[in-house]
Amino acid sequence: MLTAAQKDFYAENGYLLVEDAVSPDQLARMQEITNRLIDASRQVTTSDEVYDLDTGHGPETPRLTRIKVPHKQDPYFWEVLRDSRMTEVLTDLLGPATTLLTSKLNTKAPGGGRAVEWHQDWAFYPHTNDDLLAFGLMLEDVTPDNGPLMVIPGTHRGPVLSHMANGVFAGAIDPDDPLFQPERAVTLTGRAGSMTVHHVRVLHGSAPNLSDRARKILFYEVASADAWPLLGAGSYFHGLGQRKFWEDLQERTITGAPCLTPRIEQVPIRMPLPPAPDTGSIFKTQDSAGARSAFTRA
Ligand SMILES: O=C(O)CCC(=O)C(=O)O
Numbered sequence: 001m002l003t004a005a006q007k008d009f010y011a012e013n014g015y016l017l018v019e020d021a022v023s024p025d026q027l028a029r030m031q032e033i034t035n036r037l038i039d040a041s042r043q044v045t046t047s048d049e050v051y052d053l054d055t056g057h058g059p060e061t062p063r064l065t066r067i068k069v070p071h072k073q074d075p076y077f078w079e080v081l082r083d084s085r086m087t088e089v090l091t092d093l094l095g096p097a098t099t100l101l102t103s104k105l106n107t108k109a110p111g112g113g114r115a116v117e118w119h120q121d122w123a124f125y126p127h128t129n130d131d132l133l134a135f136g137l138m139l140e141d142v143t144p145d146n147g148p149l150m151v152i153p154g155t156h157r158g159p160v161l162s163h164m165a166n167g168v169f170a171g172a173i174d175p176d177d178p179l180f181q182p183e184r185a186v187t188l189t190g191r192a193g194s195m196t197v198h199h200v201r202v203l204h205g206s207a208p209n210l211s212d213r214a215r216k217i218l219f220y221e222v223a224s225a226d227a228w229p230l231l232g233a234g235s236y237f238h239g240l241g242q243r244k245f246w247e248d249l250q251e252r253t254i255t256g257a258p259c260l261t262p263r264i265e266q267v268p269i270r271m272p273l274p275p276a277p278d279t280g281s282i283f284k285t286q287d288s289a290g291a292r293s294a295f296t297r298a
Contacts, residue, residue, distance in 0.1 A: 002092040010093060014156030014202035017188055021137055021195035022084045031139055031192075033074045034105060034216060038062050052281040054109050063109040065283045070105045070218060077103060081220055082254055086135060086195065090222060090254065093197065094131055097225035097256025099249065101125065101132070102235065104281075105139075105218045108147045113209035115147070115295040117172035117286050118180065120155070121221065122201045123163040124171060124272055124282075125232040129265040130156075131224035132200035139216040142189050147209035149196050149217065150185045156199035160268045169233060169272040170289030171282055173203070182294065207295050222254065228262035233272040234279045 002010075002018075010016045022030070041051045042059040050073060052066040071078040081087065081100065090098050108114065121134060142148045161173040161180065173180055180203070188196045196217075198204055209215050223229075232238055237248055249258050276289035285291075 001088055007092060010197065010199070013153040014199035015151045015153065015186070015188070016197040017190060018085070018089055018195045018197065019190065020193055021086050021089065021135075022080055022193055024193070026080050026084055027139070027193045029076060030080065030218065033076055034067070034107075034139055037067050037070070037073060038064060038107065047280060047284070052283060054114055063113070064107045065114050066281055067105040067107060068281065069103055071100070071103045077218065086137070086220075087255065089135075089195070089197065093133060094222065094224040097259055098254045099223050099225050099258070100252040100254050101221040101223055101229075101232070103218065103220045105216065108206075108209040108215035110146075110209060110212045110214055113147060113215065114283055115208045115293065116206045116282060117291050118175070118182075118203055118205035118294050119163060119172050119282075120160055120201050120203055123160055123169075123270070125235060126230045126267070126269040126271065127223060127227040128230065128262040129224070129227045130200055130267050131227050133222060134198050134200070135220045135222065136188075136196035136198070137218040137220075138190050138192050138194050138196075139218055140192050140214065142194075142215055142217065143211065144187060144189055146211040146213055146215040147206045148215070149188045149198070149204060149206050151188065151198055152181060152184050152203040153186055155203040156201035160201065160270065161203070163272070165292065166290045168274050168276045168289045169285070170276060170291040171233065171272075171285040172289075172291035175292055175294035205294065224263075225253070225256055225259035226261065226263040230269065231271050231273070233275065233285065234281070
C-alpha cells in the first residue's frame with residue numbers, strides 16, 4: 001500500500017518511484033524470460049510484431065529497442081501485474097477497477113541504445129478522462145548513464161504540448177517549445193525491482209544508453225476502467241470490431257470489472273492525426289515523422 005504522503009506526492013508531481021514493487025522470485029523469473037526473448041531475437045532481421053530492432057542488431061549482438069506487448073509473449077508478465085505490490089499501487093492510484101492498455105519492454109542496448117524523445121503519453125491515446133498512468137518496472141539496475149526515464153514534475157497539471165512535426169503526429173514535442181523546461185527534469189534511477197509511475201500527461205523522455213549495460217524497463221500502460229479510449233496512436237484494439245473488442249477488454253481487465261459508463265471530464269484533447277509514416281513503435285513514429293531530438297543537439 002502507498003502511504004498518504006506517496007499519494008499526495010503523485011498527485012502533486014505526476015510521478016513516483018516505488019522500491020521492491022515485485023518479490024525477488026518474481027523479478028528473477030521476469031529477468032530469465034526477458035533474456036530468453038532477447039536471445040530468440042538473434043535470427044530476426046527486420047522489426048516485426050514482437051521485436052523492434054535497433055541499429056546494429058544481428059545474431060552475434062542482439063540490439064533491440066523494444067520487445068512489443070510482452071504480456072502476450074509470456075503470460076507471466078500479466079500474472080505479475082495482477083498479483084504483486086504493483087497491483088496494490090495500481091488500485092491505490094486509480095481505484096478498484098483498472099484496465100491494461102498495453103505493455104512494452106524497452107531494452108535500450110548498451111553503447112548508444114536509443115533515446116526516447118520528450119512526450120506526453122496522453123497525446124498518443126486521449127481518453128474520456130485522464131486517470132491513466134504508466135508503470136516502469138526496472139528489470140536491471142537503472143543508473144544515470146544507461147538512459148533512465150526523466151520526468152518534468154507537475155506537467156500533468158499543465159497544457160498538452162504540440163506533438164506535431166512536418167504535418168504529422170510525431171509523438172514528440174519540439175525541443176524549442178517555449179513551454180518545455182528541461183532544466184526542471186528529474187532523473188529516475190533505482191535498483192532492479194524498483195518501479196517508476198508516471199501520469200499519462202506528465203512530460204517525460206530518456207537519453208541514449210551510454211553505458212556498457214542494457215537498460216531494461218518493463219512498461220505497463222493502465223487506465224481506470226471508466227476512462228474510455230477515443231483514439232490510440234499505434235493501439236491495436238481500435239481495429240478489433242465490437243465482439244473482439246469486448247472479449248479483449250475483459251482479458252485486459254486487471255482489477256474489478258469493465259465499466260460501461262465512461263466518466264467524461266473536461267480534458268484537453270487533440271487527436272493524434274494524421275499518423276506518422278511508420279507507427280510501429282514510438283521509436284518508428286518519432287523517426288519517420290522527422291521529430292527533432294532534444295538529446296542529440298550540440
Ligand atoms: O523507455 C523509456 O525510457 C521511455 C518509454 C516511453 O516513454 C514510451 O515508450 O512511451
